[in-house]
Amino acid sequence: MNSFHPARRDFLQLLGGTAGAAWLTANWPALVSAAEHAHQATKSDHPVLEVFTADQAREVEALASCIIPSDAAAGAREAGVVYFIDRALKTFFSDTLPIYQKGLEAAQKTTAELFPGVPRFSAATDEQKLKIFTHLAEESERENSGPRRLAPGTSEDFFQTLRVHTIFGFLVDPEGGGNRDFVGWKAIGRDPSHSFSPPFGFYDKDYPGWQPVSGETEKK
Amino acid sequence: MSRPMVTYKPSDEVDFVIVGSGAAGGVLAKELSTNGFRVVVLEQGEYFREKDFTHDETKVFVQSQLTNKISTHPITFRKTPEETARKQQAVLYGSCVGGSSVHFTANFWRFHEIDFKEHSKTGDIPGANFADWPISYADLEPYYTKVEWEIGVSGLASSSPFDPPRSKPYPMPPLPVKGNGVIFERACRKLGYHAYPAPMAILSQPRAGRAACMNCGFCLGFGCEVGAKSTSLSSVIPMAERTGRCEIRPNCYVSRIETDKSGRVTGAVYFDAHRNTYLQKAKAVILSANGAETPRLLLLSASNQFPAGLANSSGYVGKNLMPNSSALAYGIFDEQLNDYKGPAVSRIMHDFYELDPKLGLYGGGGLDARFDFTPVSFALNGLPPGTPKWGAGFKQALAHNFTRTFQIFCHGTSLPVESNSFSLDPDVKDAYGLPALRMTFRDHPNDLKMMEWMQARALEILDAAGAKTRWGPPVQEQQFAVHLLGTCRMGTDPKTSVINADHRTHDVKNLFLCDGSSLVTSGRGQPTMTIQALAYRAADRITALAKRGEISA
Numbered sequence: 107m108n109s110f111h112p113a114r115r116d117f118l119q120l121l122g123g124t125a126g127a128a129w130l131t132a133n134w135p136a137l138v139s140a141a142e143h144a145h146q147a148t149k150s151d152h153p154v155l156e157v158f159t160a161d162q163a164r165e166v167e168a169l170a171s172c173i174i175p176s177d178a179a180a181g182a183r184e185a186g187v188v189y190f191i192d193r194a195l196k197t198f199f200s201d202t203l204p205i206y207q208k209g210l211e212a213a214q215k216t217t218a219e220l221f222p223g224v225p226r227f228s229a230a231t232d233e234q235k236l237k238i239f240t241h242l243a244e245e246s247e248r249e250n251s252g253p254r255r256l257a258p259g260t261s262e263d264f265f266q267t268l269r270v271h272t273i274f275g276f277l278v279d280p281e282g283g284g285n286r287d288f289v290g291w292k293a294i295g296r297d298p299s300h301s302f303s304p305p306f307g308f309y310d311k312d313y314p315g316w317q318p319v320s321g322e323t324e325k326k
Numbered sequence: 327m328s329r330p331m332v333t334y335k336p337s338d339e340v341d342f343v344i345v346g347s348g349a350a351g352g353v354l355a356k357e358l359s360t361n362g363f364r365v366v367v368l369e370q371g372e373y374f375r376e377k378d379f380t381h382d383e384t385k386v387f388v389q390s391q392l393t394n395k396i397s398t399h400p401i402t403f404r405k406t407p408e409e410t411a412r413k414q415q416a417v418l419y420g421s422c423v424g425g426s427s428v429h430f431t432a433n434f435w436r437f438h439e440i441d442f443k444e445h446s447k448t449g450d451i452p453g454a455n456f457a458d459w460p461i462s463y464a465d466l467e468p469y470y471t472k473v474e475w476e477i478g479v480s481g482l483a484s485s486s487p488f489d490p491p492r493s494k495p496y497p498m499p500p501l502p503v504k505g506n507g508v509i510f511e512r513a514c515r516k517l518g519y520h521a522y523p524a525p526m527a528i529l530s531q532p533r534a535g536r537a538a539c540m541n542c543g544f545c546l547g548f549g550c551e552v553g554a555k556s557t558s559l560s561s562v563i564p565m566a567e568r569t570g571r572c573e574i575r576p577n578c579y580v581s582r583i584e585t586d587k588s589g590r591v592t593g594a595v596y597f598d599a600h601r602n603t604y605l606q607k608a609k610a611v612i613l614s615a616n617g618a619e620t621p622r623l624l625l626l627s628a629s630n631q632f633p634a635g636l637a638n639s640s641g642y643v644g645k646n647l648m649p650n651s652s653a654l655a656y657g658i659f660d661e662q663l664n665d666y667k668g669p670a671v672s673r674i675m676h677d678f679y680e681l682d683p684k685l686g687l688y689g690g691g692g693l694d695a696r697f698d699f700t701p702v703s704f705a706l707n708g709l710p711p712g713t714p715k716w717g718a719g720f721k722q723a724l725a726h727n728f729t730r731t732f733q734i735f736c737h738g739t740s741l742p743v744e745s746n747s748f749s750l751d752p753d754v755k756d757a758y759g760l761p762a763l764r765m766t767f768r769d770h771p772n773d774l775k776m777m778e779w780m781q782a783r784a785l786e787i788l789d790a791a792g793a794k795t796r797w798g799p800p801v802q803e804q805q806f807a808v809h810l811l812g813t814c815r816m817g818t819d820p821k822t823s824v825i826n827a828d829h830r831t832h833d834v835k836n837l838f839l840c841d842g843s844s845l846v847t848s849g850r851g852q853p854t855m856t857i858q859a860l861a862y863r864a865a866d867r868i869t870a871l872a873k874r875g876e877i878s879a
Contacts, residue, residue, distance in 0.1 A: 173716040174716075174721050177721070179725065236717075243715070269716060273702055273705045274383065276705075277705055278383050278701075279380070293721070294701060294705075295728055295729040296728065300540075301542050302540075303541065304502035304503070304504075306504055306505060306663070306665070307504075307665070307729070309505035309509055309661065309663055310502075316482065316485065318485065
């Protein structure tokens with residue numbers, strides 16, 4: 107089995123053509139190591155939850171899917187956002203774990219208030235979820251627009267925290283443990299390749315080359 | 327392979343200990359070791375190699391892999407000296423071998439002639455502590471050229487009618503143009519402005535054993551995994567190590583510069599990775615710790631002999647902070663630019679470098695067309711006001727705009743204001759028990775007005791370019807700095823400056839400072855090129871002094 111991340115492999119092939127064999131040889135072991143690390147981080151078919159219970163994970167996934175829904179293109183669910191968040195809460199976002207604990211309780215409470223009989227957020231219909239999530243988002247907006255406004259980046263607000271973490275989990279380079287199979291990048295039109303050659307897009311493809319403004323190259 | 331080629335004991339009295347391995351420290355290390363001196367570079371951060379660099383935003387932005395960590399090195403901020411500062415990430419700088427040059431965007435403008443003598447031309451400005459440099463652009467020109475050829479800068483000489491004189495062309499052609507560059511250039515032309523290929527410290531061709539840029543698009547904030555970005559790490563530090571006389575010593579947090587009874591420095595006291603304390607002895611000390619940490623270290627080194635801080639008889643250590651002013655304008659276009667590919671910037675313009683005095687504004691600026699977002703940062707900060715923050719509308723906006731957006735970044739002057747400063751926080755301590763860095767800053771009113779003017783021009787350019795949607799976030803007072811300039815300024819008068827034109831402190835003969843703190847004015851942004859040119863020049867001056875026996879005597 108080839109353990110190379112496809113984009114890394116393309117990158118190595120391109121590098122061989124442009125930078126020369128000497129550089130490639132000198133750096134090959136390091137790149138293989140990096141590629142293997144990336145592979146391990148992104149290709150686990152059976153990710154394990156370390157922080158969330160299965161019930162909590164189901165709720166977090168349902169909530170994250172309101173932020174980036176699945177449609178013709180992949181959303182938070184397909185990108186494995188909940189697994190990214192789980193790993194983040196174990197490591198670099200661990201200080202936000204209490205926000206999730208309180209936030210999940212609040213989501214449950216709002217669900218029960220708005221739709222008595224619906225046992226949990228994830229069990230609501232799509233229409234109900236939209237109403238519940240709108241309520242949570244508006245509440246967050248109110249709390250963050252008044253005199254109590256929390257400092258940027260230090261939000262203790264569940265909606266804001268979940269939004270930032272969902273965006274990370276959807277769009278981070280897969281080496282960061284989200285954006286499974288690059289589905290997030292593909293959804294926003296980003297080519298997952300590791301390196302590129304010009305032309306890059308519509309506007310530079312017929313660029314004739316830089317020319318001075320006629321008659322105005324003298325020092326002003 | 328990662329082991330230094332030479333090691334010294336702390337008790338070995340080396341010729342120079344350099345604090346900081348960034349843009350200036352790296353150059354000084356290379357030059358002084360090449361000139362035959364024994365050098366130890368003490369670097370606060372880790373020694374990463376290309377293989378350690380990643381595009382993972384959680385490592386780089388959340389865990390601060392390459393930059394200062396406020397968990398162990400807290401920073402406080404206040405707007406005026408009357409306020410009590412509160413904890414805030416007010417400063418970002420590189421904390422690894424190579425310093426901020428590792429994660430920077432790599433815009434590499436030279437300062438212009440006016441930047442060195444603007445006070446003489448303009449006169450005093452109310453509220454500003456404005457001065458001329460003791461050196462001119464002509465003094466620095468050979469060193470700018472040396473930076474371009476030795477560090478590796480891509481560009482096209484004489485492509486801007488506003489460029490200062492130069493003695494040599496760039497060593498490499500410009501990097502490929504991007505969609506934003508093409509659009510910006512056409513719109514500028516329509517309005518009578520002069521956009522031109524951006525000089526960038528990124529290799530457009532393989533050079534000196536380093537690979538050319540692969541256009542991965544992860545420049546700002548990230549280390550370059552192929553060494554194409556011309557950082558101190560990829561360029562001068564390997565040269566310094568190859569001399570066999572320079573040791574780069576990472577994970578060393580310098581807490582104090584030691585002095586003897588005669589008032590001369592004897593070395594640098596530092597914590598190693600295990601928090602053991604050592605004194606690295608040296609005949610002379612050079613601080614290149616950046617414009618925040620160099621003054622902080624001088625203030626931390628206060629003693630009975632130097633009660634206001636080392637080399638601070640002027641009281642100017644830490645004063646006159648200039649972070650450069652800035653403003654942004656965004657545009658969305660019909661077709662896909664895909665500006666996430668390639669280095670952030672490919673075209674700039676300097677038509678506003680010296681503004682018409684009739685405008686009533688001091689200084690000036692430069693504009694660049696750029697896209698410096700990652701996918702994550704774009705989703706957090708790149709969408710127009712009013713865009714849904716979640717749901718189908720949010721996702722659609724991301725899918726449409728990510729490939730069709732670019733920014734015009736307006737970079738400009740910061741006027742020196744004496745109360746804008748770095749100092750020691752009287753209450754907050756870092757993880758080592760040392761007083762935390764405190765930033766006091768409020769923009770000079772001129773700088774805010776100038777940025778509003780500049781942003782209006784940027785929006786006009788986007789209109790001329792046919793942007794479908796364009797907007798500019800309101801210009802606000804700054805509370806965050808990455809350009810750390812002017813805080814130990816150079817000058818001839820020991821009463822109003824900290825170092826002389828040789829970068830030697832006025833007060834201590836064998837103590838030198840060279841980094842962003844040395845600058846007298848802020849230029850129009852993009853200071854790294856000038857910091858490195860100063861470092862090459864400083865190395866020549868210091869070498870001459872040492873060879874004449876004027877340092878250790």
